[in-house]
Amino acid sequence: MSTQVVEAIEDFADHSRLVAGRSEATVRGYRSDLLDLATRVPTFADFTLNALRGWLGQAATDGKSRATLARRTASARAFSSWAVRQGHLDSDVAARLVTPKVNRHLPEVLGTKQAGEFVGNAASADEPEFLRDTAMLELLYATGMRVSELTGLDVKDVDLKRGVARVLGKGNKERTVPFGNAAVDAVRQWIDQARPGMAGADEPALFVGVRGKRIDPRQVRRVVEKAGVVTGQSVTPHEIRHTAATHLLEGGADLRIVQELLGHSSLQTTQIYTHVSAERLKDVFKQAHPRA
Template sequence: MSNTPGGQLEQAIEDFAEYQRLVLGRSEATIRGYRSDLRDLAARVPDFAHFTLDALRAWLGDAVAAGKSRATLARRTAAARAFSTWAAREGYLAADVAARLVTPKVGRHLPKVLAQDEAGELMGNAVSPDEKHFLRDSAMLELLYATGMRVAELTGLNAGDVDLSRRTARVTGKGNKQRVVPFGHAAADAIAAWLDVRGEFPPAADENALFLGTRGKRIDQRQVRRVVERASQVTGTTGLTPHGLRHSAATHLLEGGADLRVVQEVLGHASLQTTQVYTHVSAARLKKIYEQAHPRA
């Protein structure tokens, strides 16, 4: 190991990242976030001898003084705690020094949630350069709203992951965990129409990909976000993102009477607590409707 300032930690951070990837199956986005935070820590803490609870608290204190968001503080705390647990198990530390590090509570800021009629209008208003792109974009909008899947899950879909006869999609979520999600007739019809013209795109670099970009490669997340944004501008629901469609799908399922655990399974949440935020959204919408409709509200 290197004896340069931060060198010992930097090498351990790379080993920790490999552990997160190969053993725990963490997503690349999570690993990048952990690595970035821990490298920032390594610039302050030269080696494991200086890796103490006080040093970690001072590091987080500097982040507070610099005006970092509560979400950033929570992420840094999670990175330090995960790294500390791993380092103790590997023998770098005599004890898990970050176990008592408190994670700041982060307020939930939900994106825009569509009304059900707004969602219906959005589905038919993809803004596309030609018919084949319109069919692709419409299928993506329908599938995002029908399943509540994440944009990364949509772009990762292969054609073989979709069963139109059963109207289900096999989705690979965070940590490479797979789940089977149902969708309705509208999404099935839109996907079938897209598959009819998919061959008109250039030969695919990834022939398995369900959705293709203009050049025939697997569509990327940025393109999907543009599709959602353009449709939202036409329908007057500006500021909508694919994540907003995910929140809308969850909210509408609950408003329709779906059980909370069913919504948890559909969305691929590891914890029911994550899904419970939608009960607050639905309650707020119910209160608004009540106040508009009841004569003595």
């Protein structure tokens, strides 16, 4: 399929990646949604508000979730705004689209004891890999960083004396995150005792795989899943991120500090963790109060 709109979509994807600094996942989402739209809207003459509403309406009829409809709306609005700046459209047609409200589900989080068991349960029987995996688990829980951020760390990004790491997040935004003594000790053991024998020559990555190159995010996810067995539930890296944020708030951290640590561009994204804490507070109340 090669149409006027399809060609523009490819240009928009390049702009989103190279100029706007969007993540690969975001660019893939934009491109997938917009190529689907292009089957209904092949030219910019067809790019009307009614056509966009029809596209979203058909998706709803097909049983697409509210989250999918919201993502498609965001994709269309981003593309429409760009198309106006490029001269493809006279007006920002998609700006009038209403974003569907998404039902937000409270994320699963581990309890404090479960989290402690999780970080101490690296499953590898190989000593160097055990030290690496333990360091990765400790860092993920200590900082709440994303897997892509963890795998993107270089040795030079970690200051063990100060207990901080320089993280490159979404949109190439850099932030500094602190971590405690347990993570410091685990990372130091990995760097001093195991990494020299596993890392390839001149490899800058903090964490490496069996071939001595930067570790793949999929491998980190497998490490997390195996370690999570001890908790009695299926554990993902994103749930560890949720857990870190929730435990920070329960420990008295300010919401804006948590926002900065997690690298959220909007405080609204961080606010879901206040709901998590409230739900857990209610659970404790029900178990502990005689009149609950």
